[in-house]
Amino acid sequence: VEMLSPRETIHEFCVAVRDQLDFRKEAANNRRFQTIFADDPDVFVPKLHEEFCGEAVIVMEFVEGVKDSDIDSLDLDRKRLAQIGVRAILKMIYDHGFVHADLHPGNILFQPDYKVYFIDLGMVGEIDETRRNGLAATILGLARNDGPTVARFMYDGSPRKSVTDYDVYEQDVCALVNMMHQRSLNDFEMSEAIGAVFDICRRHKLHADPAFTTINIAMIVVEGLGKKLAPDLDLFAYVQPYLMQVVARAPEVFQQIVTSSTPRPSLDEHALPPVVAAIDTATDGAESSDEPGPGTGASL
Incomplete structure (x- = not known):
């Protein structure tokens, strides 16, 4: 507990x-x-x-x-x-x-x-910007079947940790991510996934960040709303371009996402234009705004 x-x-x-x-x-x-x-x-x-x-x-x-x-x-x-x-x-x-x-x-x-x-x-x-970026990277890793990325950002986001064997911890996270990817969208439950993540945290002595309590609830609502109104809506495919634009605002986070060596599905071609635009904004015009949006006018 x-x-x-x-x-x-x-x-x-x-x-x-x-x-x-x-x-x-x-x-x-x-x-x-x-x-x-x-x-x-x-x-x-x-x-x-x-x-x-x-x-x-x-x-x-x-x-x-x-x-x-x-x-x-x-x-x-x-x-x-x-x-x-x-x-x-x-x-x-x-x-x-x-x-x-x-x-x-x-x-x-x-x-x-x-x-x-x-x-x-x-x-x-x-939730502050650092946590938002980490959460976006974690969900992107989940959507792209990139267990090491999920493990890394879960670890970095823990306020207190006593992991004795990081490799075993990473293997457990990768197994969870892979198991979730084998399921159809209708069989996937966000609440079950969050429970499994907490179980891994407990076994490897990673303390949960209380700041994510509200966010976890909101993500469960997102999933429930999508499934109830449009069961055929591929939620991961829908949110992935948006989250790529979010992490593109933080170059160090974006670099970790795009250089991960884990085999994973490629980005959908429709996701690339807003991502490129977001990278240009992040690298060329970051000074112009304290809190840039995820790509003004970009379609989700």
């Missing part, structure tokens, strides 16, 4: 719950999400009635919509909806490190014109 960093995780959870008792913080979260999705034509959060908001009360617009369980009542392209929802959550995690931490299905509403609303914004999680 100690390997799961329970004290730190419980502390993070208690802080998040306590913050929900002060509606000024939820209002601040709402404003930040308004900024995050200001240029997104598909994703929204309810607008605040600022004059009525305070410590003990928050007032916002009423939002009509249906949950994913009732999506059949809308005659919509389910795959398009899934892509909008997944893209929004990826944007929270990897572009801004500011994540809705209570993403159960009741807090995501869909409208007939393909608008997606996130509601109940009192609980959020934050």
Whole structure:
């Protein structure tokens, strides 16, 4: 249990719950999400009635919509909806490190014109850029059947570690990654994978980073949303170009990804143009922005 960093995780959870008792913080979260999705034509959060908001009360617009369980009542392209929802959550995690931490299905509403609303914004999680890059690299390694990359970034991301034999640890991670790659997408479960990762961490005395608790939940929601709305959506193929653009902003991380000697499937040809553009941005114009996006205008 100690390997799961329970004290730190419980502390993070208690802080998040306590913050929900002060509606000024939820209002601040709402404003930040308004900024995050200001240029997104598909994703929204309810607008605040600022004059009525305070410590003990928050007032916002009423939002009509249906949950994913009732999506059949809308005659919509389910795959398009899934892509909008997944893209929004990826944007929270990897572009801004500011994540809705209570993403159960009741807090995501869909409208007939393909608008997606996130509601109940009192609980959020934050993750710094270093962790975001490491997580992106880890998932890329998983998507590309690159066990050594997954092992390396899991190891680097652990706040405390006492691994006695790195080679054995790496072999265990590679076996897990390979096993997951043998399954079809419908047989793959993110929650099961996270549990298996925690088991490896426990056996090799790698402490889990409590900062990833919220992110793990969000990734499970991403998977569940994709499977429920569009079971044929290849989630790994969909997110891979996006994550390549994320790690391209960190040249040292990108270098480790592209030089890994592990045999793996090649990048899809459609992923390459935005990746090249992201590399150009990272190498030629990094000074122009404190927090560049993952490739402005690039299609996911």
